[in-house]
Amino acid sequence: MQDLHDDHERYRKQSMQLTLTDIFEARRAIAGRVVRTPLLPSRFMTEQTGQPFFLKMETMQPTGAFKLRGATNAARNAPEGTTTLTCCSTGNHGRGVAYAARELGLNAVICMSSLVPQTKLDGIRALGSETRIVGNSQDDALAECRKLGQATGVFEISPFDDPYVIAGQGTIGLEILEDVPNLDTLLVPLSGGGLAAGVALAAKSINPQVRVVGLTMDRGAAMKTSIDAGRPVEVPEVASLADSLGGGIGLDNRLSFAMCRDLLDEIILVTEGEIYRAMQALYYEDSHVAEGACVVGIAAILAGKLTAPKGPVATIITGRNVDMVQFTKVMTGQDVMLGDYLLEGKPYGA
Numbered sequence: 529m530q531d532l533h534d535d536h537e538r539y540r541k542q543s544m545q546l547t548l549t550d551i552f553e554a555r556r557a558i559a560g561r562v563v564r565t566p567l568l569p570s571r572f573m574t575e576q577t578g579q580p581f582f583l584k585m586e587t588m589q590p591t592g593a594f595k596l597r598g599a600t601n602a603a604r605n606a607p608e609g610t611t612t613l614t615c616c617s618t619g620n621h622g623r624g625v626a627y628a629a630r631e632l633g634l635n636a637v638i639c640m641s642s643l644v645p646q647t648k649l650d651g652i653r654a655l656g657s658e659t660r661i662v663g664n665s666q667d668d669a670l671a672e673c674r675k676l677g678q679a680t681g682v683f684e685i686s687p688f689d690d691p692y693v694i695a696g697q698g699t700i701g702l703e704i705l706e707d708v709p710n711l712d713t714l715l716v717p718l719s720g721g722g723l724a725a726g727v728a729l730a731a732k733s734i735n736p737q738v739r740v741v742g743l744t745m746d747r748g749a750a751m752k753t754s755i756d757a758g759r760p761v762e763v764p765e766v767a768s769l770a771d772s773l774g775g776g777i778g779l780d781n782r783l784s785f786a787m788c789r790d791l792l793d794e795i796i797l798v799t800e801g802e803i804y805r806a807m808q809a810l811y812y813e814d815s816h817v818a819e820g821a822c823v824v825g826i827a828a829i830l831a832g833k834l835t836a837p838k839g840p841v842a843t844i845i846t847g848r849n850v851d852m853v854q855f856t857k858v859m860t861g862q863d864v865m866l867g868d869y870l871l872e873g874k875p876y877g878a
């Protein structure tokens with residue numbers, strides 16, 4: 529009992545270290561290096577919800593995903609004498625770190641598991657970074673990255689559990705609240721929770737009334753399982769249409785766990801079938817090419833899993849680095865193999 533209580537206290541204190549000021553500082557550090565993305569109205573989702581519905585188009589970052597924000601902020605705050613950046617990644621963070629390293633004239637070594645899709649691997653290699661494929665899970669990749677990080681001059685940037693990364697992702701929340709000050713509900717794709725932690729901190733610091741909902745797939749929902757358990761726990765990692773949402777939160781999680789626990793109003797889980805249908809909807813209704821990870825908010829609404837919003841809604845379209853072969857299958861209603869799980873396809877509207 530005592531241990532649990534101490535753990536809780538420790539997490540609670542650390543989650544209070546980051547404030548809105550850190551997010552404003554991040555904005556200054558990344559200004560001109562990342563895109564201030566547009567917030568586009570969605571006609572289809574506005575019809576579905578009966579409220580103004582907006583898409584924050586992080587797909588328009590030069591690396592194709594929001595992770596460039598956190599990676600750039602962390603890279604710019606790397607310790608003196610850093611020559612090499614390293615990270616473990618499901619793909620998009622690696623690309624962000626590789627891009628930031630190139631901009632700053634540093635080397636980068638990106639560690640990934642064999643679950644990372646080829647497109648993401650190619651994108652990282654094209655930026656001139658070294659890549660290492662280790663094992664079948666994020667944890668294996670992380671172990672390799674930690675080992676590398678011991679060497680002098682090598683600086684490890686966590687994909688989600690780093691104050692500069694969280695503050696960098698939080699700049700998305702600032703921008704959304706600036707564009708829609710009367711926002712009611714913010715739907716945030718959730719994996720390691722760096723995005724949700726930063727965005728929720730920004731949004732709630734500006735307007736405590738905003739409802740911030742984390743969304744993820746029901747197979748391998750590490751943050752939800754951890755919050756329910758009261759501490760970070762491991763979950764088996766499985767292939768998903770939302771591949772960017774795979775991976776654990778780290779048993780030694782310092783920040784994102786406590787922040788998500790304290791700041792998120794709710795976490796909603798969606799099935800692969802619901803993600804499949806939402807990917808089709810975003811493409812056929814609004815003509816956006818986006819990863820499965822982006823549509824979890826839309827999926828929850830189409831599945832009737834979100835309590836009706838009372839005002840404007842926004843969701844973050846987090847990345848566009850799709851596996852085109854898989855994407856084409858989804859758009860043409862074909863079956864998709866996810867590891868050894870067969871997801872039965874259906875044409876849109878059928």
Ligand SMILES: *Cc1c(COP(=O)(O)O)cnc(C)c1O
Pocket residue numbers: 593595620621687688717718719720721722723724772773819821822846847848
């Ligand atoms: C990393 C990522 C997420 C989730 O972000 P976390 O900070 O890990 O919760 C969502 N969508 C995309 C496209 C991502 O790359």
